[in-house]
Each structure stands twice: as C-alpha cells, then as structure tokens.
Amino acid sequence: MDCLSGRFLEVRIASAPERSCQARGRWIKTCNRTTWLGDKTSTSSGDSRPVPLALKKVSAMAATPLLLALDQGTSSSRAALFDPRGFPVASASAPLAISYPADGWVEQNPRDIWESQRLAMERLEKTISQEQRGAVVACGVTNQRETTILWRRGDGQPCGPALVWQDGRTSDICQQWKEEGLEQEWRARTGLLLDPYFSASKIRWLMRHEASASSAAANDDLCFGTVESWLLWNLSGQKRHCSDMSNASRTLLMDLKQRVWVDAFCEQTGLPLSALPELVPCRSDFGTIASGLPFAGVSIHALLGDQQAATLGQLCLQPGEAKCTYGTGAFLVVNTGSSIQRSDAGLLSTLGWTDDQGKPTYCLEGSLFNAGTVVQWLRDGLGIIETAAEINQLALSVADAGGVMLVPAFTGWGTPHWDPGARGLLIGLTRDTGRGQIARAALDGIALSVAGLVQLAEHSIGHGLGELAVDGGAAASDPLLQAQADSTGLRVRRPAYLQSTARGVALLAGVQAGLINNLKDLESLRGEQAEVFEPSLSAEQRQRWMKQWSDAISRSLHWHA
Known part of the structure; x- marks a missing residue:
C-alpha cells in the first residue's frame, strides 16, 4: 500500500534479464523501501535482487521533482514519470486501434489518437500519490512521426483519417513528382526521398480526397500537423499550433539546413501556407496542460519525434x-x-x-x-x-x-x-x-x-x-x-529500462526546466545494469x-x- 495515503501504488520493477526471454519485468504492489540503482530490495515475496530503477520510498518523493513524458506510439500511448536522472518512477498506457482498409493503406482516427493519450495520462494520474502529482514540474511529448493529420481550426474536428507513416497509398503521387523532376531539389533541401513514408504526399492525398479538408482550406480554417502538433493542440486547449524541428524534418516540407518551411514544397501538396504550424525548437516553453485534463497546469517543455527521443534516451x-x-x-x-x-x-x-x-x-x-x-x-x-x-x-x-x-x-x-x-x-x-x-x-x-x-x-x-x-x-x-x-x-x-523514447523526451524537458544542467553529465549512467x-x-x-x-x-x- 501507499504508506502515506493507504492506497495501493503500482510501481514497475524490472527483473534481471532472463535467458528464457520472458517479459523483462512485472508489476508489483508494494510499500517496501526501494532504493537507488544497484541497491537491493526485498519484496513481500521475500526475494532480493538488484533494482534497476531510481525509486525512493513514497514519503521522500515530494522532495524529488518529477518529469512527465507523453509517448504516443503507433499501437499504444504511454504516460510515464521519471526523476531528473532519467530513472523511471511509474507509467501507464492505453491501446490504440489501427485500420488497414486496403492493401498498403494504414490509417487511424485522430480522435482515437488523442483519446488514447489522454486515457494514459488519466490512468497514470490516478495511480500515483498526491505528493508525486505535486512534484511533477515539466512535461515532454514524443510521438510516432510522419503520420499526417488535417483538422479545422475553428472547432478542432479532423478532416479525414490520420494517414499513418506506414501508409503507402500515395506511391502514385510520389512517382508523378519524380517524373516531373522534383526529387533532386526535394532531397537536397530536406535530406529525405520522395516516398509515401513522409508527410508531403499524404497531405496531397487528403487535400484531393477529403472534401472537409478542401472546404476548410477555402475558408482559411485548415490546420496541418504531425502527431506532436495534434497532441499539443489538444493539450493546450486548442491554443498552440506548433511543430518542433525534429518532427518537421520528417515531413518533406522543412529545409534541413535553414530549418524553415519551404513554401514551394508546401504549395506542391496543395496545402495553404496558413495551415502550417509554427516551427519551433525541440525544447522551449510550449504553454501548460489545459484545465480539465490530467496533469493540468504542468508546463510543456519538450517536443521530439520518437526515434530522436530514443537516441537521446540512450x-x-x-x-x-x-x-x-x-x-x-x-x-x-x-x-x-x-x-x-x-x-x-x-x-x-x-x-x-x-x-x-x-x-x-x-x-x-x-x-x-x-x-x-x-x-x-x-x-x-x-x-x-x-x-x-x-x-x-x-x-x-x-x-x-x-x-x-x-x-x-x-x-x-x-x-x-x-x-x-x-x-x-x-x-x-x-x-x-x-x-x-x-x-x-x-x-x-x-x-x-x-x-x-x-x-x-x-x-x-x-x-x-x-x-x-x-x-x-x-x-x-x-x-x-x-x-x-x-x-x-x-x-x-x-539497458535495464527499454522505453528509451519516453526517457529521452523527459530528459529534454528536464533540461529546459532547469533540473538537468547538461545531458552529458548523465553519460556515466549509460552502461549501468x-x-x-x-x-x-x-x-x-x-x-x-x-x-x-x-x-x-x-x-x-x-x-x-
């Protein structure tokens, strides 16, 4: 039980690696003392083993600032708490449906993406103690990249499905652009290839096939974003429409060297320039989580694509x-x-x-x-x-x-x-x-x-x-x-903890919040456990x-x- 509130507290304790390759951890309910990395702990079952997490007893948690990571993936969404050294404290997740309506087509409902992330946040907030909740000082958002969403600025309603990064329905569009001789400049400026994987051709497809998208564009009411943009829009109470440079670099619309949107590439997709999100650094002040949502009032300090976040987390x-x-x-x-x-x-x-x-x-x-x-x-x-x-x-x-x-x-x-x-x-x-x-x-x-x-x-x-x-x-x-x-x-x-994506964006948020002076100070922890x-x-x-x-x-x- 939570020794302060009398409620059970769920904490993930990762087990030592097993050659049988079973899941690398299990959920336990405990109020036993858990200590720093490498120490031993005895659970109620009596076993004693190294604990590869930096957990403290709950009574000490109020003095430990915590970082919230929102990790929106292709098949699920996760919300996790970390301490300033990047050690996990607690997490919760929610599944996300994915649809394959035709061969090579992969799509999701943008509302489901948001609801899955909101539900993960809600589950985590209900799991932790009031002291832990009060210790959360900053939030970072990481996400499946390239997945493309269009929505109406006026009411926040999606204009069609989210075309997932795996979706290949736009191969004909990419082939047409190649035949028009566009690939060389696109590759030189963005570092990417003309492929259905990236957002540009997905935007073109939605603009052609979703009447609500073209109607919103005609009324200057259209917003484009990859998943971090969509999450930030909803987290901020529809106040912030931004895309960070790591995610923007996966759209085929951002000049990799200058780090600006390329107007000509946007126009090629049929997207009005007014629909583009504000291009922002990966860490900054992105506002706070809106009232009425789980973790309301927590500052959002980092946005980062999932693979870049995992690289930081490692x-x-x-x-x-x-x-x-x-x-x-x-x-x-x-x-x-x-x-x-x-x-x-x-x-x-x-x-x-x-x-x-x-x-x-x-x-x-x-x-x-x-x-x-x-x-x-x-x-x-x-x-x-x-x-x-x-x-x-x-x-x-x-x-x-x-x-x-x-x-x-x-x-x-x-x-x-x-x-x-x-x-x-x-x-x-x-x-x-x-x-x-x-x-x-x-x-x-x-x-x-x-x-x-x-x-x-x-x-x-x-x-x-x-x-x-x-x-x-x-x-x-x-x-x-x-x-x-x-x-x-x-x-x-x-590593002992496999969710490096969430860890990476939490660390980046911790730098922006002033809890971490320099990520290089943590390099000595990389090989532990x-x-x-x-x-x-x-x-x-x-x-x-x-x-x-x-x-x-x-x-x-x-x-x-």
Whole structure:
C-alpha cells in the first residue's frame, strides 16, 4: 500500500534479464523501501535482487521533482514519470486501434489518437500519490512521426483519417513528382526521398480526397500537423499550433539546413501556407496542460519525434554513437553532431534535436517499416503463438531457422530500397519446417534487416560503430539481440529500462526546466545494469548469412509494380 495515503501504488520493477526471454519485468504492489540503482530490495515475496530503477520510498518523493513524458506510439500511448536522472518512477498506457482498409493503406482516427493519450495520462494520474502529482514540474511529448493529420481550426474536428507513416497509398503521387523532376531539389533541401513514408504526399492525398479538408482550406480554417502538433493542440486547449524541428524534418516540407518551411514544397501538396504550424525548437516553453485534463497546469517543455527521443534516451550524445529501436518498425539512428551527413545509399539525413535557440544536432537514419508487426502477424495472422512473448521460447526450441528466411516487407521496404511495391516473403520452406523455424526466421529477419542498415551507416560515416544500443519492446528478446550481434559483428547493449523514447523526451524537458544542467553529465549512467550481447559468428559465416539474406530481399522487391 501507499504508506502515506493507504492506497495501493503500482510501481514497475524490472527483473534481471532472463535467458528464457520472458517479459523483462512485472508489476508489483508494494510499500517496501526501494532504493537507488544497484541497491537491493526485498519484496513481500521475500526475494532480493538488484533494482534497476531510481525509486525512493513514497514519503521522500515530494522532495524529488518529477518529469512527465507523453509517448504516443503507433499501437499504444504511454504516460510515464521519471526523476531528473532519467530513472523511471511509474507509467501507464492505453491501446490504440489501427485500420488497414486496403492493401498498403494504414490509417487511424485522430480522435482515437488523442483519446488514447489522454486515457494514459488519466490512468497514470490516478495511480500515483498526491505528493508525486505535486512534484511533477515539466512535461515532454514524443510521438510516432510522419503520420499526417488535417483538422479545422475553428472547432478542432479532423478532416479525414490520420494517414499513418506506414501508409503507402500515395506511391502514385510520389512517382508523378519524380517524373516531373522534383526529387533532386526535394532531397537536397530536406535530406529525405520522395516516398509515401513522409508527410508531403499524404497531405496531397487528403487535400484531393477529403472534401472537409478542401472546404476548410477555402475558408482559411485548415490546420496541418504531425502527431506532436495534434497532441499539443489538444493539450493546450486548442491554443498552440506548433511543430518542433525534429518532427518537421520528417515531413518533406522543412529545409534541413535553414530549418524553415519551404513554401514551394508546401504549395506542391496543395496545402495553404496558413495551415502550417509554427516551427519551433525541440525544447522551449510550449504553454501548460489545459484545465480539465490530467496533469493540468504542468508546463510543456519538450517536443521530439520518437526515434530522436530514443537516441537521446540512450544518451547517444557523441558523433558516431548509434541506437536501434525495435517497435512497430525498427529504426537505426546515428548521431552526426553539428554536420549534416549525406548518404547516397538510401539512408536519410534528419534533425535529431535542438537546444532552446534552435541549434541542431543532426543524425543519419535507416528505417525498417516492419519489426514488431512481424510478431503480431505470427500471433494474429498465422496463429502459431498466442502471446508475443511466446516467440522467444519457440525460436529457442530449434537450433536455427533451418534455411528459412522471412523478409518483413508487409507494407513495402524502406532503407535502402524505398520500394512501396515490395511485399513480405517466407522462403526456404521444406517438409521439415515447423513453427520453431518460422519463429526463428522471423526474429532473424528483423536482425538481418537492421544489419543491412548498419552496413550502410558504417560506410557513410567512414568507420565502424563498435557498439549498438538497443531499446523498444522487441529488444526484450534474447534470440533477436543475439542474432543482431551475430549479423552486425557489433557488441549490442540492452539497458535495464527499454522505453528509451519516453526517457529521452523527459530528459529534454528536464533540461529546459532547469533540473538537468547538461545531458552529458548523465553519460556515466549509460552502461549501468545493461546486458551485452557479443557476436558468436566468424566474419566468413556472417558474410555468407548476409549474402543469402540479400538474395531473399531481391525476390521481395517490386512485387506490386
């Protein structure tokens, strides 16, 4: 029970890593003393183990300022509290529905996105004590990127669905722009490619097909935003219409070097310039959470795209440091410092984050559209597992994939092929192939896809990465991370707390709030309680494996020409 209020307090205590690859933690209800990182605690069940969280007993919490992170993802929304060192204190989540109305189409209801985030906030606020609630001093917002929303300024009602980043319905629009010779300038100025992944073609599609959007534009009543803009609009009581530079850099509408909207690109989409959000730094004063909402009155101090936030959360603060997040998709991000690193191999130049004056840190990024969705497909499509966690046991029940490979191109291929017509492939099946081999091939396929991104990144920056920090829900899988180490030849580091996205935006909000002097002061914490996976294959074995993988990918491309 909460020793002050007499209520039960839910606190997440992450367990020590287990080779069985079960969930890396469990929820307990306790009023036992919990201490700083590395100390021991005894629960009511009597077991004693290291606690990889910086939790204090509730009676001391009032003296500890807390940071609120709102983490809006593709399949769920999360609200989490952190202390100023980035250690998690409590969290809550709410699911989010996603719709696939046609092949390659992926959409969500903008109202559902907001309601999911609001519900996560409400659940968290009801879970914590009054003392903890009073200690929350700043909020940061992080989000699924590129997902595109149009709404009416006058009443805040959406103009059609939110077109999700995975949505590929706009491939014809992108192809038309390419045929018109627009791609070279677009790529030079934005660091991106003309692909349905990004927001520009999604805006064009909505403007063409949603009558409410064109009507709002005609009446100068239209607002465009990616998800952080939509959340801020609702969090602020419809007072702030802003987009931070990290999210804006994923729209195909922002000049990456000048960090301004490009009017000509906006006009190409049919979007009135008056519909653009104010372009702002990633940390600043964005107002407060409106009255009547959970955590009302808390200052909003940070906005950051999810992959950039995870890079910060992993404390990849030096040029050349890299992380990979395994969520719905998998995303490799390499810090390139103050310089824009260009790639001729399909990697993206993007803005990582800024200070409060807009001074940028840039990154190089590789994108895999399907990672966690592969596990969902095995569960909901094939039905060979009942829960996501079962894939690990099933994969470890066999020595290897038995020559089977699963190419996870369910909604097209991102880096380096940028082929919206690619589709998934399961190849190498024999009469001896069973559930175990397919499960193993699924995890191997995610790892091999990321390994291809790592090779491209190392070539682009001119040196090896040395170590790969990993996070996200699927990073709880031991066989996945061992395959990642084997396929890349890198040391793979898994932190005790896998939700680096929420942690990163909380830390950025803490800097703006004055609770953290410099994020580099926290770098010494990066390896604490982390588990490391070392490569077990020889260079020759790795090369053969990657060659076979390259052959499998080639068969999946241009399936829908």
